Amino acid sequence: MRIVLFLVALLLCGCGGSPAPTPTASGAPSAAASLPPLAADAKGKLHPPTGVESVSLGASQPQVEAAWGKAESVDKNEFNPKQSYWLYYSKGLEVSFNEGKLDSIVCHNRDDKFKPYPGATSDGLWVGSNRADFEKVLGKPTGEPLAQALKYSDKGLWIRFGTDGKTVESISIVTPGS
Numbered sequence: 001m002r003i004v005l006f007l008v009a010l011l012l013c014g015c016g017g018s019p020a021p022t023p024t025a026s027g028a029p030s031a032a033a034s035l036p037p038l039a040a041d042a043k044g045k046l047h048p049p050t051g052v053e054s055v056s057l058g059a060s061q062p063q064v065e066a067a068w069g070k071a072e073s074v075d076k077n078e079f080n081p082k083q084s085y086w087l088y089y090s091k092g093l094e095v096s097f098n099e100g101k102l103d104s105i106v107c108h109n110r111d112d113k114f115k116p117y118p119g120a121t122s123d124g125l126w127v128g129s130n131r132a133d134f135e136k137v138l139g140k141p142t143g144e145p146l147a148q149a150l151k152y153s154d155k156g157l158w159i160r161f162g163t164d165g166k167t168v169e170s171i172s173i174v175t176p177g178s
Contacts, residue, residue, distance in 0.1 A: 035109070035116050035128045042126065045119025049156020049176045052093070052105045052119065057156075057175060059102040061086075064095060071095075092117030092127070094170075105173045117171075131166045134159050153177055 050056050055067045064086065065071075071086035086095045092115045094106040107117035109127040120126035123137045134150055135141075143151025143158070150159040158172040 036118075038120055038124065038126055038128060039118060042118055042120045043124055044122045046107065046121045046126070046171065046173065048121065048152075048173050050173075051102075052107065052173055055095075055102065055105065057102050057105070057173065061097060061100055061102075064097075064102055068093065087113075089113050090115055103175065104178075107171045107173075109168050109170065111169075125171075127168045127171060129168060131159075131161060131168075 045053050047056075051059075053067065055064055059067075068088055068091060072089050073087040075085040075087065077083035077085070080098075082099045084097050086097070088094070092108045092110075094108065094114075095102055096104040096106075107119065107127060108114035110116040116127050118126075120129075125134060125137055131150065138150075138152055138155065138157070141150045141152055142155070143153040148161045148163070148165055150161075152158070154176055156174050156176040156178065158174060160169045160172070161167060162169050
């Protein structure tokens with residue numbers, strides 16, 4: 001009987017510890033504790049407002065495919081037939097084309113489909129950062145105030161957060177003023 005009670009207690013309370021928090025650009029632990037630490041060579045892969053890695057906004061579909069390979073999935077916008085989305089789940093990237101030209105790049109955090117994008121800005125901001133990190137480095141957002149996003153319209157940068165308002169869901173590189 002004691003063994004059964006012990007096993008029930010383990011199931012109810014859990015027997016494993018929590019993973020160590022992942023450091024963010026500011027050195028504070030992130031809410032996305034399941035992410036690996038930011039790699040030493042990750043800084044400088046996000047280039048707001050121009051692009052990500054060697055891919056720039058305005059690139060053609062063949063240019064994006066040459067850089068990142070064939071998309072794992074392609075979706076069409078049912079309301080705008082000139083717009084399509086290429087999904088690179090294993091890279092943590094989603095790109096949007098309008099009339100065949102790249103108009104946004106979304107770097108995802110880990111979710112049920114995407115692996116986390118491992119790159120960061122030159123300031124060390126990445127999907128493992130949190131809201132406070134972005135505001136500390138970039139200042140007050142220049143776009144409309146949103147509960148679950150920071151919009152830096154002048155920098156071509158949008159950061160979307162989870163329901164807690166702190167954990168990064170995605171970082172979007174867009175044309176400034178969008």
